[in-house]
Amino acid sequence: MELQLIEKSDHDLFVQNLINNYQVEGVKPKDGSFIYGSIKAPEELCLDFDCTLISPKKYFLPPKEALLQFALTPDSEITPLIENDPFILFGVHPYDIKAINQMDRIFARGVPDPHYLQRREAALVIGVDPTAVAPRSFWADMGASTVSEGFDLMFTDMGEHFIVEIGTNRGRNLLEEHAKLKPATTDDARERVRIRSRISHICKKRGFAFPKRDIPKLLEHSWNNFLWEEQASKCLSCGTCNIVCPTCYCFDVEDHVDLDLAHGERIRRWDGCLLQDFAAVATGENFRETRASRYRHRFFRKGHYLFEILDDLACVGCGRCASGCLPDIADPVNLFNKLKEG
Amino acid sequence: MNQPMLEDSPYLPKWAEITRIEQLTESEKLFELRLVSGEPLGHTPGQFVELSVMGIGEAPISVSSAPAENGVFELAIRKIGNLTTAIHGSVTGDRVGIRGPFGTHFPVEEAKGKDLLFVAGGIGLIPLRSFIRFVLDHRDDYGEVIVLFGAKNPSERIFLYELEQWGNREDIVYLDSVDKSGPGWQGNVGVITTLFSKIHVDPSRTFCIVVGPPVMYRFVILEAKAKGIPDRQIFLSLERKMKCGIGKCGHCQINHLYVCQDGPVFRYTDIFDLEEAL
Numbered sequence: 001m002e003l004q005l006i007e008k009s010d011h012d013l014f015v016q017n018l019i020n021n022y023q024v025e026g027v028k029p030k031d032g033s034f035i036y037g038s039i040k041a042p043e044e045l046c047l048d049f050d051c052t053l054i055s056p057k058k059y060f061l062p063p064k065e066a067l068l069q070f071a072l073t074p075d076s077e078i079t080p081l082i083e084n085d086p087f088i089l090f091g092v093h094p095y096d097i098k099a100i101n102q103m104d105r106i107f108a109r110g111v112p113d114p115h116y117l118q119r120r121e122a123a124l125v126i127g128v129d130p131t132a133v134a135p136r137s138f139w140a141d142m143g144a145s146t147v148s149e150g151f152d153l154m155f156t157d158m159g160e161h162f163i164v165e166i167g168t169n170r171g172r173n174l175l176e177e178h179a180k181l182k183p184a185t186t187d188d189a190r191e192r193v194r195i196r197s198r199i200s201h202i203c204k205k206r207g208f209a210f211p212k213r214d215i216p217k218l219l220e221h222s223w224n225n226f227l228w229e230e231q232a233s234k235c236l237s238c239g240t241c242n243i244v245c246p247t248c249y250c251f252d253v254e255d256h257v258d259l260d261l262a263h264g265e266r267i268r269r270w271d272g273c274l275l276q277d278f279a280a281v282a283t284g285e286n287f288r289e290t291r292a293s294r295y296r297h298r299f300f301r302k303g304h305y306l307f308e309i310l311d312d313l314a315c316v317g318c319g320r321c322a323s324g325c326l327p328d329i330a331d332p333v334n335l336f337n338k339l340k341e342g
Numbered sequence: 343m344n345q346p347m348l349e350d351s352p353y354l355p356k357w358a359e360i361t362r363i364e365q366l367t368e369s370e371k372l373f374e375l376r377l378v379s380g381e382p383l384g385h386t387p388g389q390f391v392e393l394s395v396m397g398i399g400e401a402p403i404s405v406s407s408a409p410a411e412n413g414v415f416e417l418a419i420r421k422i423g424n425l426t427t428a429i430h431g432s433v434t435g436d437r438v439g440i441r442g443p444f445g446t447h448f449p450v451e452e453a454k455g456k457d458l459l460f461v462a463g464g465i466g467l468i469p470l471r472s473f474i475r476f477v478l479d480h481r482d483d484y485g486e487v488i489v490l491f492g493a494k495n496p497s498e499r500i501f502l503y504e505l506e507q508w509g510n511r512e513d514i515v516y517l518d519s520v521d522k523s524g525p526g527w528q529g530n531v532g533v534i535t536t537l538f539s540k541i542h543v544d545p546s547r548t549f550c551i552v553v554g555p556p557v558m559y560r561f562v563i564l565e566a567k568a569k570g571i572p573d574r575q576i577f578l579s580l581e582r583k584m585k586c587g588i589g590k591c592g593h594c595q596i597n598h599l600y601v602c603q604d605g606p607v608f609r610y611t612d613i614f615d616l617e618e619a620l
Contacts, residue, residue, distance in 0.1 A: 067353045080351035111588035250592030282423035305598035
């Protein structure tokens with residue numbers, strides 16, 4: 001592992017250099033929360049946050065994106081729109097990087113999806129270790145305190161300076177070109193381990209009362225559990241849990257026609273399996289008509305269905321679903337622990 | 343940085359031209375299509391395509407024809423949603439978009455030399471017709487063939503000319519029924535399962551292929567099992583909202599399976615224990 005050191009006093013210069021050369025997206029405070037947005041000046045960038053409202057998945061799978069462009073004339077050419085403008089995504093917590101790694105596998109497996117993959121390829125991801133834990137986070141229990149891949153650089157706030165782990169050659173080049181570096185000592189490396197374990201320890205206050213690898217098996221025996229019905233009776237079918245989730249990637253595809261009625265785009269937009277019509281077909285059949293069946297589907301997807309593909313739970317413990325859910329029924333910690341109690 | 347590979351988008355349809363339109367019933371039309379590129383669709387009976395009308399959208403439609411040497415293929419479409427309403431307004435020579443074929447197919451190879459029992463309910467006959475026609479095109483490759491077709495009422499019966507042909511053939515058994523009789527109907531009345539008492543099969547060598555509305559499967563499977571047909575020789579085609587066709591968008595999931603990739607044709611033994619399947 002290769003570590004470098006940037007003095008805090010030199011950090012703004014690094015960010016400014018990036019802004020001068022790249023489109024930089026990063027974390028900013030907004031109305032008492034944190035969001036990802038464009039960074040136009042070093043002081044806008046916040047690396048000291050607990051969790052953002054929306055996950056960085058929006059940079060690779062935008063809430064709404066055009067897949068194809070076409071003219072409404074016979075024989076017109078249909079043009080795929082595949083974006084690959086390079087950009088820097090600065091300030092991604094390890095649990096969100098873990099989620100991105102999972103999405104990478106999903107969009108690359110089987111028939112690869114270049115609309116996602118090329119955006120992903122174009123991004124330089126600069127991770128940052130959390131300095132605070134959001135009230136509903138449980139990423140430490142999900143094994144997402146640290147990640148070993150999925151970032152080009154990984155920053156850790158050490159007080160007077162940042163330690164930077166180099167993840168890729170692209171990251172190294174970026175750093176060497178734009179930052180004033182000092183070599184990190186073995187003491188620095190040890191201190192980083194200590195800081196990471198301290199924050200991880202704080203996060204461990206929330207978690208499962210049993211090993212998380214038991215969750216697929218637990219779900220196998222829980223299809224008819226009364227909890228689905230009981231919890232979902234409060235569900236608003238709003239899809240917030242889907243929208244904020246860094247590992248939810250379901251989408252709908254629809255055509256939008258310009259006002260000139262001569263051109264149009266085929267777009268995809270985020271969809272959510274909690275929404276009422278998600279599994280409805282044109283003949284009127286709705287294959288998940290009840291709130292309980294949709295609510296259960298989401299937990300089965302996170303805890304069981306995707307396990308085979310990812311060899312892991314499709315949940316990284318960010319807790320966004322828990323904080324976003326008005327009736328507070330979306331929290332995986334609460335739900336799985338309740339299921340385990342029986 | 344990689345250059346964009348524009349031709350790589352799996353969402354890009356190919357143009358197809360409508361070469362013939364036939365009104366099947368009040369609400370169903372048959373569209374014969376040919377890819378503008380001249381290449382064949384390359385489907386196997388049971389597969390589906392994503393049909394586009396640019397500016398309206400895209401929907402999964404099962405291919406109703408057997409693979410043909412002249413490169414045309416047929417989609418029989420009920421006018422029921424935005425896309426299907428739009429295509430019902432098309433005329434011969436219009437162009438539509440096609441992606442696919444997608445998904446699994448009927449056991450055309452596995453059933454060779456074996457008997458076939460086709461069970462179609464309503465517009466379930468549309469996908470099933472591709473296999474039936476394939477079998478009739480290669481009649482010597484298969485053993486006994488029975489086709490059972492049930493419709494809600496006489497006016498919802500599709501492919502009337504072919505049904506009559508099948509009824510007249512000596513080398514297959516064709517029986518049909520309607521749930522509710524109507525003017526001029528002199529055939530069987532009753533749900534499709536009532537036809538099972540009229541047929542004899544050699545269960546160990548019979549493949550039962552079932553396509554119909556969701557409510558039909560449980561009852562037909564009971565009848566097939568009562569005839570002694572082994573579970574692994576029962577095949578079903580299941581309808582879901584296959585939006586992307588490439589196992590990503592999530593709409594067509596039955597538990598952990600993606601109908602667009604793992605289906606739409608399933609062997610009964612592969613799904614009988616899935617809570618969301620039947």
